[in-house]
Amino acid sequence: xxxxxxxxxxxxxxxxxxxxxxxxxxxxxxxxxxxxxxxxxxxxxxxxxxxxxxxxxxxxxxxxxxxxxxxxxxxxxxxxxxxxxxxxxxxxxxxxxxxxxxxxxxxxxxxxxxxxxxxxxxxxxxxxxxxxxxxxxxxxxxxxxxxxxxxxxxxxxxxxxxxxxxxxxxxxxxxxxxxxxxxxxxxxxxxxxxxxxxxxxxxxxxxxxxxxxxxxxxxxxxxxxxxxxxxxxxxxxxxxxxxxxxxxxxxxxx
Numbered sequence: 001x002x003x004x005x006x007x008x009x010x011x012x013x014x015x016x017x018x019x020x021x022x023x024x025x026x027x028x029x030x031x032x033x034x035x036x037x038x039x040x041x042x043x044x045x046x047x048x049x050x051x052x053x054x055x056x057x058x059x060x061x062x063x064x065x066x067x068x069x070x071x072x073x074x075x076x077x078x079x080x081x082x083x084x085x086x087x088x089x090x091x092x093x094x095x096x097x098x099x100x101x102x103x104x105x106x107x108x109x110x111x112x113x114x115x116x117x118x119x120x121x122x123x124x125x126x127x128x129x130x131x132x133x134x135x136x137x138x139x140x141x142x143x144x145x146x147x148x149x150x151x152x153x154x155x156x157x158x159x160x161x162x163x164x165x166x167x168x169x170x171x172x173x174x175x176x177x178x179x180x181x182x183x184x185x186x187x188x189x190x191x192x193x194x195x196x197x198x199x200x201x202x203x204x205x206x207x208x209x210x211x212x213x214x215x216x217x218x219x220x221x222x223x224x225x226x227x228x229x230x231x232x233x234x235x236x237x238x239x240x241x242x243x244x245x246x247x248x249x250x251x252x253x254x
Contacts, residue, residue, distance in 0.1 A: 007178065009185035013038030016174060021047040023066035024124060024139040031126075031135045034068060041065040041177050048141070061145025062162075063173045067138040067184065078125050078133045080196050080234050082109045083203045084187045085121045085138055090206060091183035092176060093118070097169045104208035106158070107227075107236050107252055111142075112208050116161030118143050140180070144171055156215070156253040200230055209254055214238070216250040223247070 008014065013034065020026045020042045027040045042065070045058050058064055071078045086105045093103055093113070104112040109121035119142040128134040143162040150159055164170050191199055204210065209227055216223040216238065225240035236247040 007182050009182050011037070012181060012185060014177075014181070015040045016177075017042045019044040019046065021045065022139075023048075023064050024122065024137050027066040027068040027137045027139075028124070028126075028135075031068060031137075036068045036070045036135070038068045039065055039177060039181055040068070041173060043173060058141065059143075059146035059148060061164075061173070063140070063142035063144045063176050065140055065173075065177055065180070067140075067181075069136045069138065071133055071136050073133070074131060075125055075127065075133055076233060078136045079123060080191065080199070081136065081138050081188075082121050082123055083196075083199050083234060084184060084191055085109070085140060086111055087187045087199065087202055087206075088180055088184035089119050089121075089140065089142070091186075092179040093163070095179045095183075096163065096171050096176065097167060098163070102166075103206060105203055105206045106208040107230065108234075108249070110158070112158065113161055113163065114166055115158075116147070116166075117158040118161055118163060118166075138184075142176065144173065144176060158254070196232065196234070200232070200234070204230060212254075215253040216245075216247050217253065218247070218250045223250075 022045055023040045023042045045064050048058050048064060089111045090103050094100060102114050106112050110117055111119035119140065122139040123136065125136045126134045143160055145162060145164050147160040147162040147165060187199065212227060213224065214227045223238060223240060223245060225238035225245065228239050229237035231237055231246060238245045238247065
């Protein structure tokens with residue numbers, strides 16, 4: 001069966017916890033004693049967080065896991081794992097029963113399902129003091145069973161949806177990890193072997209709102225323009241009335 005433990009990627013650790021504060025925090029605490037890579041899955045989180053310190057809501061039955069890695073290269077190169085994670089999530093959802101047209105990838109780190117947000121990715125790294133990365137934690141949350149309440153959403157944010165709510169398919173978090181981990185390992189191997197170019201091409205083939213007008217919110221600035229590309233460094237490229245803009249980090253709204 002796809003996703004069975006027998007399909008688990010060689011050399012990758014796996015921990016399943018009934019409860020923790022945050023899988024991101026748990027993975028970081030394990031860094032000193034774990035060579036990595038290692039996945040930590042929690043069935044319940046008491047202090048989950050998303051990007052920019054926001055609270056991440058986790059209804060029962062949803063997925064929360066973090067991967068501790070020790071990637072080679074710079075911090076900018078480590079950040080490309082958001083694209084690896086997006087493609088792995090797409091593959092895992094397809095293996096769980098989704099249709100390819102259901103899934104779109106939203107820069108920089110969300111996965112959409114039939115237009116709603118089904119998954120989010122959070123990366124946190126620690127430097128090695130020499131310009132490289134000592135450790136990277138890739139946190140992933142997926143609305144498998146239920147979508148969180150929309151009351152706390154920012155204006156213009158994508159409405160959350162759940163996999164079971166949209167498809168009627170129930171999949172346990174442990175089973176989903178069995179799909180996700182091998183998919184991540186495959187795309188990570190492609191990144192290591194071939195570089196970012198094929199990852200970028202695959203990601204762009206599923207990019208949400210490519211060629212359409214979007215809004216990028218940066219600290220102190222809001223940019224409206226056409227989403228035209230993701231460049232070789234993973235930056236968002238927009239065509240605006242003032243010219244081409246390349247954006248390394250922003251909140252994107254449709």
